[in-house]
Amino acid sequence: MPSLGTIGLQARDYAACGFDMAEYHPRIWYPRREKKIVHIHNTAAEIDAYYTVTADVIDDIAAGLHGIAGQAAWQSYYSADALKRTIAAELDIYARDDGFPLKPQRILSDMRKALADRDILISDVGAHKIWIARLFRCEAPNTCIISNGFASVGIGVPGAIAAKLVYPHRRVLTITGDAGFMMNSQEIETALRYRVAIDIGRGRRKRQALSGYQGGIASRDRRNQKLPRLYSLD
Numbered sequence: 001m002p003s004l005g006t007i008g009l010q011a012r013d014y015a016a017c018g019f020d021m022a023e024y025h026p027r028i029w030y031p032r033r034e035k036k037i038v039h040i041h042n043t044a045a046e047i048d049a050y051y052t053v054t055a056d057v058i059d060d061i062a063a064g065l066h067g068i069a070g071q072a073a074w075q076s077y078y079s080a081d082a083l084k085r086t087i088a089a090e091l092d093i094y095a096r097d098d099g100f101p102l103k104p105q106r107i108l109s110d111m112r113k114a115l116a117d118r119d120i121l122i123s124d125v126g127a128h129k130i131w132i133a134r135l136f137r138c139e140a141p142n143t144c145i146i147s148n149g150f151a152s153v154g155i156g157v158p159g160a161i162a163a164k165l166v167y168p169h170r171r172v173l174t175i176t177g178d179a180g181f182m183m184n185s186q187e188i189e190t191a192l193r194y195r196v197a198i199d200i201g202r203g204r205r206k207r208q209a210l211s212g213y214q215g216g217i218a219s220r221d222r223r224n225q226k227l228p229r230l231y232s233l234d
């Protein structure tokens, strides 16, 4: 990384770790092209008009970050502090909220208390994923797995089974919406066959789930589709 010492990065420049153009085009998050970007990935950057990188750090991503940290000067200013405080305050406010239906913040706060630091949360894809990504507080690396990129709905149950097979001594919880659950709920048979114990939290069917998120509380629609009895759990 010979160029890193000379490119003069400022605190508000971007370090793009593992960025893939297919996920979220820089035209959307970088329209003015006024900053410097350091691309950190195990492959070279795919350059286009909105993704012109000042430096390419091509290495294992963790090794690349450690290398940069070794050359960087310590700054007391941390731009995410205010956001961190806002999130902590939001969780605090709702931690004791006993309204029904349960609000996402209350569920996330309880989940954090129920799981040990190295237990694993697997998020499915849907409005619940936005809540988890925004508010779930990770205490250890790789303990909250979220499917981004093409973001296939249905990863929840099979993802939890896979995590439990890899880490049998950790508790594994998946949060899934009813659509994601119905897509792959048949995998519960796999879990039973392999005697893999996972926890599944399933959201109820909601109208305009994402607008519920924007409004700050879960939808209050109590109608729900009844799950057919799929498994014989004796």
Ligand SMILES: Cc1ncc(C[n+]2csc(CCOP(=O)(O)OP(=O)(O)O)c2C)c(N)n1
Pocket: 124, 125, 126, 127, 128, 129, 150, 151, 152, 153, 154, 176, 177, 178, 179, 180, 181, 203, 204, 205, 206, 209
């Ligand atoms: C395989 C696949 N099909 C469709 C989509 C598009 N999609 C994203 S979220 C979503 C709905 C998920 O609904 P649900 O599982 O009920 O979760 P909620 O939004 O209620 O939390 C769909 C269909 C996708 N990402 N992946």
